[in-house]
Amino acid sequence: MIELKDVSMLFGQGTVNENLALNGINLKVKEGDFITIIGSNGAGKTTLFNLIAGTIAPSRGAIFANDRDVTREPEYKRARYIGRIFQNPLLGTASNMSLEDNMMITYRKGFKWLKRSLNHRMRDYFRKELVQLNMGLENRMKENLVMFSGGQRQALTLLMMVLSKPSLILLDEHTAALDPKNAQIVLELTNKFIEEYRLTAMMITHNMSHAIEFGNRLLMMDKGEIIFDVEGEAKKQLTVEKLIDKFHQLRHKSFENDRTLLAEE
Numbered sequence: 001m002i003e004l005k006d007v008s009m010l011f012g013q014g015t016v017n018e019n020l021a022l023n024g025i026n027l028k029v030k031e032g033d034f035i036t037i038i039g040s041n042g043a044g045k046t047t048l049f050n051l052i053a054g055t056i057a058p059s060r061g062a063i064f065a066n067d068r069d070v071t072r073e074p075e076y077k078r079a080r081y082i083g084r085i086f087q088n089p090l091l092g093t094a095s096n097m098s099l100e101d102n103m104m105i106t107y108r109k110g111f112k113w114l115k116r117s118l119n120h121r122m123r124d125y126f127r128k129e130l131v132q133l134n135m136g137l138e139n140r141m142k143e144n145l146v147m148f149s150g151g152q153r154q155a156l157t158l159l160m161m162v163l164s165k166p167s168l169i170l171l172d173e174h175t176a177a178l179d180p181k182n183a184q185i186v187l188e189l190t191n192k193f194i195e196e197y198r199l200t201a202m203m204i205t206h207n208m209s210h211a212i213e214f215g216n217r218l219l220m221m222d223k224g225e226i227i228f229d230v231e232g233e234a235k236k237q238l239t240v241e242k243l244i245d246k247f248h249q250l251r252h253k254s255f256e257n258d259r260t261l262l263a264e265e
């Protein structure tokens with residue numbers, strides 16, 4: 001699906017702030033993979049997503065999507081097949097528009113046919129899809145999203161993204177700004193959608209238990225490198241303790257004090 005070949009990202013080249021955020025990353029994301037990504041602050045996780053999404057171009061190396069070289073393809077073109085959800089629940093939806101208009105825009109990917117096409121059939125379809133969230137939103141389709149909670153908006157962003165059928169979804173700590181109960185609800189919905197719609201997904205999290213519980217593959221990043229890549233049965237055997245040991249082993253340093261990596265969402 002997505003492949004990174006020897007990808008590096010050097011910020012501020014030649015300045016005092018020169019920073020090798022990613023160093024020679026080689027990664028093959030297979031169709032149907034649900035990859036969780038952990039790593040301490042500044043490890044390069046978001047930079048990795050920015051490169052895959054086309055927000056920035058790498059200093060070195062190449063990125064392929066379905067064997068097509070997309071290294072220089074701009075973000076807006078990649079957005080047609082790569083969906084991304086950020087930490088901030090307000091980013092994925094438009095506050096001053098109704099729920100049904102928000103859904104319609106995603107469905108049509110633009111404003112063009114909005115009024116003309118929002119007919120009975122579409123409303124029924126949206127209503128049916130909204131039921132899946134189990135939040136009663138199917139009865140609030142005319143309300144502006146400004147009335148909705150962060151958890152509801154993030155769940156909606158997720159559903160809207162899923163309905164646009166992306167080839168890859170990038171979840172950038174998408175539950176970190178929610179309270180624990182809502183974070184769990186959104187995570188479970190994420191998992192359900194990924195399974196039911198057979199999506200390919202990558203999820204950054206600072207919660208190691210979530211990284212172990214969800215997905216078929218786990219990447220641990222540190223200082224711009226993927227230092228541990230585990231999948232399938234071996235991933236299922238992981239525990240938080242084993243992950244911490246692994247990190248000690250690989251980096252010979254303690255990360256018990258790394259509160260961010262250990263933080264519970």
Ligand SMILES: Nc1ncnc2c1ncn2[C@@H]1O[C@H](COP(=O)(O)OP(=O)(O)OP(=O)(O)O)[C@@H](O)[C@H]1O
Pocket residue numbers: 011012019020021039040041042043044045046047048
């Ligand atoms: N646009 C930029 N310009 C300069 N340096 C940057 C830029 N973006 C990221 N960096 C640097 O690259 C390194 C990796 O940052 P990145 O945000 O990818 O880390 P991260 O693993 O996502 O961290 P966190 O868990 O704190 O979000 C950091 O040292 C960061 O300061």
